[in-house]
Amino acid sequence: MRPPYARRVTKMKASEIRELLKLTKKPDIISFAGGLPDPAAFPYKEVDMISTQVIEENYVKTLQYGTTEGFNRLRRQLAKRMKQKLKCNVSADEIIVTSGAQQAIDLVSKVFIDEGDTVLVEKPGYLGALSSFKLFQAKFFGIPLDEQGLKTEKLEEGLKKYKKAKRPFLYTVPTFQNPSGITMSLERRKHLMEIASEYDLVIVEDNPYSELRYSGKEVPTLKSMDTEGRVVYLGTLSKVFAPGMRLGWAAAPEGIRKKLVLAKQATDLCTSSLIQYTSYKYMKDGHMVRQIKKIKALYKSKRDTMLDTMDEYFPKSIKYNRPEGGMFLWLEFPKGIDSRVLFKKAIKKKVAFVPGSAFYVTEGEGANTARLNFSFASEEQIKEGIKRLSTLL
Numbered sequence: 001m002r003p004p005y006a007r008r009v010t011k012m013k014a015s016e017i018r019e020l021l022k023l024t025k026k027p028d029i030i031s032f033a034g035g036l037p038d039p040a041a042f043p044y045k046e047v048d049m050i051s052t053q054v055i056e057e058n059y060v061k062t063l064q065y066g067t068t069e070g071f072n073r074l075r076r077q078l079a080k081r082m083k084q085k086l087k088c089n090v091s092a093d094e095i096i097v098t099s100g101a102q103q104a105i106d107l108v109s110k111v112f113i114d115e116g117d118t119v120l121v122e123k124p125g126y127l128g129a130l131s132s133f134k135l136f137q138a139k140f141f142g143i144p145l146d147e148q149g150l151k152t153e154k155l156e157e158g159l160k161k162y163k164k165a166k167r168p169f170l171y172t173v174p175t176f177q178n179p180s181g182i183t184m185s186l187e188r189r190k191h192l193m194e195i196a197s198e199y200d201l202v203i204v205e206d207n208p209y210s211e212l213r214y215s216g217k218e219v220p221t222l223k224s225m226d227t228e229g230r231v232v233y234l235g236t237l238s239k240v241f242a243p244g245m246r247l248g249w250a251a252a253p254e255g256i257r258k259k260l261v262l263a264k265q266a267t268d269l270c271t272s273s274l275i276q277y278t279s280y281k282y283m284k285d286g287h288m289v290r291q292i293k294k295i296k297a298l299y300k301s302k303r304d305t306m307l308d309t310m311d312e313y314f315p316k317s318i319k320y321n322r323p324e325g326g327m328f329l330w331l332e333f334p335k336g337i338d339s340r341v342l343f344k345k346a347i348k349k350k351v352a353f354v355p356g357s358a359f360y361v362t363e364g365e366g367a368n369t370a371r372l373n374f375s376f377a378s379e380e381q382i383k384e385g386i387k388r389l390s391t392l393l
């Protein structure tokens, strides 16, 4: 049989990195590779109680199809949180509930990318978004990061090329970025918004981690700085509730939101009603705020343990950042060291991380870098895993 594959599918290929990462799933491996929350902190008793309550209160609505935009009370709740916590002046009407932020990324791809279009992405960037854009046959213009985040002057250089052609959009994770843990400074954010205005740029701001700040000062979201309706904001409850709920959202200006709704209609009609009702009550009854407080203390301690152990055991030639929040930190080995080779050696010692080249759109870049996750492993495992890594270095 010769299945009639679409062209875009024939171009898809399993990445070398994904194959490597399968090795990290073995049960006896200490994994700093995934981006998973600590399951020991999952609010499973609350989910058990709330999901039973919402079914008993209204089984017809919780088990029925809902609107594509999402359950209205949940949309209002999400808008309220965005206002209170992120100072975003967003109304419930601007929100579309999605099955995780990853679905919102897929919808953005469907709405904006024609075959061969360029997308502006961070270097390094979030792998899930890069995969989605690739599926829609995008080309990439990668913009490097430094400790202040996206190098906006490089973005401007890139944009000059598109004065006449269809303008690319920018996908960015400005706060506690995945994979680097870097947060874009306020000055860069202001510069980015100026550039966006000058070049009529649409910005997709993906913000799964900003509620997880362990130190330092809050930085405003791009969405809160947007006075021209050019930021599409993506949010998720994955990191502050549970990723298995698959509850995310997009907050977008009217015209874009309508297109996202049409795309979602054709994708899955609506996000699970039961999950939406449960998530609404989880937020409304104050469980989310309590959960955030709990996991912030937990992850702060894990981050500090990882950094303290690295400070003690790693050679000085290895550079790493000290992220103020999120779940990841970024390592830079001396030039000439290939972190994929190191990865294979680490697996033999039963410890795993992600080689940094996975997060770059151009072959050969980021070979001497790596991402380490500190939220998943226990503190004991973190100490042991870092010591094992140090013996390789």
Ligand SMILES: Cc1ncc(COP(=O)(O)O)c(C=O)c1O
Pocket: 035, 099, 100, 101, 102, 103, 126, 128, 173, 178, 206, 208, 235, 236, 237, 238, 243, 246, 247, 248
């Ligand atoms: C930057 C970023 N965006 C989106 C996602 C996907 O989130 P969700 O679980 O809501 O689909 C992740 C998950 O790790 C992420 O790091």
